[in-house]
Each structure stands twice: as structure tokens, then as C-alpha cells.
Amino acid sequence: MAAASGMRDLAHRLLDYEVVAGKTSEPSVFATIRVYEKLRQSLSAFAGVVAFEVLAFRALTQAKSEAPGLWPVQIAADGSLQGLGEYETQIDMDKDLADKLPAGDGGIVLIARLLGLLLTFLGEASTLSLLRNAWPGETFDDRNSEQGRKA
């Protein structure tokens, strides 16, 4: 089952925030890693490193079924992401894969899955609270998260 479109949209928004915050010319993988790191910092502080690590591992397992090219990606003991850069390089080289999954999409699937798990366990209000904590300058609207990205 694919990640819910609402979660993908929310993941896109987070990536957009990071692209704007960073250099626009940098590869999308860095934006994905920055989103993931912010979630990791925020969630680890709140729930503990181990809790985040197991949640991220579950999200990655789900994401790999949707984006098989994520196979080299691993979750380290501290919950950090390893191997996402290799995945993006492979996508760039493999035209067949690129047709199915544009570069950066695997990262979005992973983030969407992670957000989906948070939503399942904590509910929308608490998940959005966590996001507000990680992205204090941004506005997270309940309706937007359900109905998709703002234009």
C-alpha cells in the first residue's frame, strides 16, 4: 500500500521548506536528509533515540516496498539515515528506475511513511505540534495536511 497522498504532500512541503532554507542548486537528497534530521532531533528529544530508531526502521521497511531502490538505505543505531546518497546516485544512473521514481522520490516516500506512523500513533494534532516544534517558522494547517499542499 502506498503512502497516503496527504502524507506525501506534507513530506513535499517539508522538503520545499528545506530547499528554500538551503541552497536551491543542491541535490534534493540533502533536503531529504535535512528533513529527516529535523524529525530525528525533534522526535528523539521527545520520545528517545531508541523509540525514534525503531519507528524510522519501520518507516524505511514500508518505504522500501514502495520504492525498492531504497535498498542500500539503513538506519543507524542513533537513528540517523545512512546510504540515501548512494540511492540517489543509482537513480540518476539507472534510466529505468528514474522513469518510475524521479530522483528524490524515495526520500519523500520515506518521510511520508515516517509521518504516517506518527499520525497513526500520535494523531494529527500531536504530529502537527511536533512539526511546529521542528519547523518553528512554518505554518502547519490541519486542513492542508489532509487535502494536500498549498499551491
Add this chain to the structure above:
Amino acid sequence: MSIQDKVKINKLPTGVPGLDEIVGGGLPEFSFNIVAGAPGSGKTTLAHQFVFANASPERPALYFTVLGESAIKMLRYQQQYTFFDPAKLPESIRFINLSQVVLEKDLGAVLQEITKEVEKANPAVVVVDSFRTMVRKPESDMDLQSFIQRLALFLASWQATTFLIGEYAEDELRDNPIFTVADGLLWLRQTAERNSIVRKLQVIKLRGQDSVPGLHTFRITDAGVQAFSRTFGLTARKRKPPCDRRLSFGIPELDKMLDGGVREGDSVLVAGSSGTGKSVLATQFIAEGIHQGEPGIVAVFEERPEAYAERATSLGLDLETPQKEGKLTILYLRPLDLSVDETMQSILDAVQKIGAKRLVIDSLAGFEMALSPGFRADFRESLYRMIFALTGIGVTILSTVEVDESFTEFPFSTYSISFLTDDIIRLRYVSIDGQLRKIMVVIKMRGGNHAKDIREYEITSKGVVILGKRLTNFQGLISGVPVHSDRSDSTEEPSLDTGIEHKT
């Protein structure tokens, strides 16, 4: 130094209904408290309620979770409670997990981490849940007592009100040096009593203010923990001085027997066997009160309020209209695991809501059956507290009680509670001339010169109707099997001495 110069300790709302009254008006600001109890006793929920009631963006709450419970799961479950306001996260309430520090380092590092976060956030409330799990490492550099002492000193200087949550068994309470550091110690207990769970809390220690001693029942509902004070929140109130005002039953002959009616603020017991008209009498008492402009409460345990009101209609008494007008509340209290304190709280809330002057409890047997088995042992003591509390605020209580009809004794109640009541009216069947007829007698009236007459009565479509004059031509009426006497002089006192045993 004058009294005015003494430091004033602010009291913070606990966020737990009923607990403020128990702790003497709220928890002292900047106090260092331990909430102890077995797993599942409601410690975390209680702490959450305090946090949600007191945290603000300016003075947030820091909630440190340690090894005991996954913060994600804790939040998942806690947000089911109605007090949980997700909008307070994370500006007002911040959850911080210390499990890594605890696992990898020692208590010194934990203290350092807490210190760092407290200095950063300047919180009004700090919770460590659960602090006990931090000391499971034997090689820890700092012992728990030293850790708690330093934590208490630090947090007090930062003007934070603190809760440490710990799993403790009952026998760990004594001689535990950790508890000496705390300003407040709340103990939560839950025990299985036959098929019910009985939850009780105790304020074992609370520095600086007068808490209500003893064990208080509490319940965990959708709204979180709700506590029921043993004194029903009436400790601060002055008892209403006794008054000589008489309340009518709406039955003139009975009022005469009662020297003008029931004295306001009295507790009246109407005792009799099944079918003698106890509930009818109670209904007439409450209906007359409403007629006189005195709002009333009827607590029923054995029939539904609709049925109770319908039965009143058959007696020509309208209980529907006063209910709609807010002058009467019929409370149906039937769950089988109530505590007396919860029942009392429901009654008290209803009394206060409509300013009730009269209360009917119909019946004590039903009341007892509605209680959790564990509370039935305390029924008599609880009844005493309840009656004392309610009559103290001027409510006149009429309770009905079913007694077994006996032909060898004349019991007033099966609960040995007649000492709790000011007035006792006894109803009973008697066998006269091949008929099962009913008689009524006022057994006791505290501070009143009640009639000694034994009167026959009937239950008609107008309720209880007392017939004729006192029964003078019978001997041994209260035995239930009287014999005709030759006397027909209605002014002569009938003999009550039939040689049977009176039980109170």
C-alpha cells in the same frame, strides 16, 4: 513579624476534580512532590492533569520521561482524556526523553541534563516519570537520595513545582529516606475487591497546609482522575446552626404526630417492610417540599426516574413539572461499583445545583447494593459522613429502609444506623380482624415532643392517609399480632410494653 509579613504560599490547581479540596485548596507552588503507587494506579494521568492545568507558553511544563514508558505510547493513550489539549504541545508542554542518558551515563548526567533543560525553558512545572527507573544501575555514581536532594534544591531555586513519579509497593512506604526530601507525598492504591476495583488515594504528607486525612476514593474516567474527598468538600463550611423550623409531609395527621413536622436539617428514617408505603411517604415528603418552594433531590437505586415519577402521578403528585423547572432532580444511581463518596458527590452536586432543601434516599438497601462490594463494609461509616455533611448544610434527609417483618422483635433498621438519624418513623403490618392492616408510629424524634400514638393508615390514590384516632382497643400492636382489649377510651395511653425486644 506580623501575620501579614508571613510568606504567602500560592496554591496551584491540581487539575484533578476533587483533589484540590483534599490537598487543602491546591498544591503549594514550588513544592517538590512524589506521586507513588503501583503500576496502573493513575500516577501518570494525575501528573498530566496537573501539567495541562498549569502550563503556559510563558511558564511551560517540562515532562521528562525515562525508561518506564514509551513517550509515544504514553501520548497516544493520554490524549484520549478530555483534559489533553494538543494545542499546548510543544509551546506550553514539552516532553523530553532521558532514556539514553540513563542507559549510557549515571544519575549525575541525568541531573545535568535536567538542569540544562530547566535553565533553557524556565518551567513552572517539572515532572520526572518515572524517577525510580533511573536507579536500576548498581554502578551509578550518585545514589537516588542524593540525586533527589540535589534535584529538589535546584528545582526549588528555579521556582518550579515538581512531581516525581515512582512505582512503590505498600511496604516501601516506611522508613524510606527519599520520602523525607519531598514536600508532598501522594499515594495511589488500587485493590481488587471481589469483582470490583477499588481505587484510593492518600495525602501522606503535604508541607505547609492542611490536607484532608484518610483514604479518598478516586476513579479514572474519560476526564482523567477524579477524586472524592471523604468530607465531600464540606470541611471549610460552617455547620448551619440547628433551627426549629418544621417541614411538613403534606399529611396533616403525620405532621401532628411529629409535633408540627420534621425539624429542618434532620435526618429521618422511614423503616418498614415491603409494601408498607415507605416510598409513597418519601414521595409525599418531597412533593410537599416543592409545593412549599423547597427544591428537592430524590436518589433512587431500585427503579428508574421515569417509573418513580409515574408512580407519583398515580398518587396525584406531579414530579414532571418541577423536574422541568429545575426544582427537582431524580438521580438514578445504579452502577454496581460505586463508592459511597462518588454517590455522595453526585448527590451533593445535585443539591448544590438546584439549592435543594430536601433529599430522599430511596432506599438504603438499594444504595448499599449499588456500591462496590469493597465499600459495603464501610457503609455505616460512610452513611454517617454523608448524613453529617448534608445535614450540616441544612438539607433535610429522608431515607427509607426495608426491615424484615418479625413477630418477636421490632427492628428499626437492618444497618444499626438509627443512631445516625434524628427521627424514626416505623411502618408495619398488623393482623386485625382477618385483615393485614398497616400501622405507623414515630419511634424517635431528637429534640421534639412527638406523639406516642400508634396510628392506622392506608395507601390510597391520594397517598398515605392516616385513619381515625390512635388505636386504643388493641394490645400488642407492634408485635404485628395484637389482641383485642376491652378498652375503648381513646384518651388513655396504649401500652407499648408487650415484652418484645426493641432493636436499633
